[in-house]
Amino acid sequence: MTPEQPHEHAHAALSDLEARALALESLLVEKGLITSDAVDRLVYRYEHDIGPMLGAKVVARAWTDPAFKGRLLADGSAAIAELGVDSQDLHLEVIENSPGVHNMVVCTLCSCYPWFLLGLPPVWYKSAPYRSRAVIEPRAVLHEFGVNKPDETQIKVWDSSADLRFMVLPERPAGTEGWTEEQLAAIVSRDAMIGTAVVAIPEALTP
Amino acid sequence: MSDLDRDVADLKGPAAMPRRNGELVFNRPWEGRAFGMAVALRGSGRFGWDAFRERLEHEIALAGPADDGTGYYEHWLAAFEDLLVDKGLVNRDELVHRADEYRAGHREEVF
Secondary structure (H helix, E strand, O other): OOOOOOOOOOOOOOHHHHHHHHHHHHHHHOOOOOHHHHHHHHHHHHOOOOOOOHHHHHHHHHOOOOEEEEHHHHHHHHHHHHOOOOOOOEEEEEEOOEEEEEEEEOOOOOOOHHHHOOOOOOHHOOOOHHHHHHOOOOOHHHHOOOOOOOOEEEEEEEEOOOOEEEEOOEEEEEEEHHHHHHHHHHHHHHHHHHHOOOOOOOHHHOO | OOHHHHHHHHOOHHOOOOOOEEEEEOHHHHHHHHHHHHHHHHOOOOOOOHHHHHHHHHHHHHOOOOOOOOOOOHHHHHHHHHHHHHHHOOOOOHHHHHHHHHOOOOOOOOO
16 A cells, blocks of 8 residues: 555545545444454555456466467467457467476566556565575475476576467366366466465365 | 456457456546446346446447547446436435535545
8 A cells, every 4th residue: 555645744635535534434334334454454454465366267267268268379379359348459478388397477676566457466475585586496486486497397488578378277186077167277276376386285274 | 267257258249348468447446336236236136237238338328429438437326326226215305415524524435
């Protein structure tokens, strides 16, 4: 949240909208309908960490529908439009992981990110160390994320730009045969679609 | 993936929240508060998200095509106030009175 400007003096005039928002919040808190803490948390969450639900839906569809996967890899923007996701005039390229190739996405210049699929970028994605090290030593970065790929697996790093956004299509984990799209979408993490994680079946769901 | 994300994603077209490079933009602290209040109360079951979305779309439509989006949270706040008054959760008079108190400096800020 934008830091509040320090008030010049105790009774600085409030704008009409500020006064109305304050009035509403104070009344809702007094009536026990909301707490200011809950509002703080929501504002924080939406400024910093919106969920990657649309990306997960796209991945689950690609895992269960080979024809869709083909279209997704050929033209990402057009394929996600089929699911009602608007790439906002940005070109989306989806890159597929395989046993021999692991892909990861970075934006070395700033923080270009497929936000129309993944929501807000995580803080580390925007950090200078990730942006430089992902290119120089991707294996070491992956190791820090807990992803250890054998030497024979090639690591490819994709550098995003203002017009071109990448998303990783992770490998579908073994043991998910017969799962519904919704079940699959629930286990696809944001980081797996950036390429800094692999998709695994959560312990709670293993038989 | 949560219901909340789905509801927020449900605000599309003119009703979609302003973003910069994907991140929600609150130009003033009160805008974030207005957003957070509606979203916080939405989980209480006291109103349906569709009811809020329809009011928001209505407010934006009333502003007309000349509206450049800078007043988005003004529409949001108006839609939310109307909804709360209609649902009987807040009384219009107390809302106006309380806002006057803040404007006149008779109350300290709560955030």
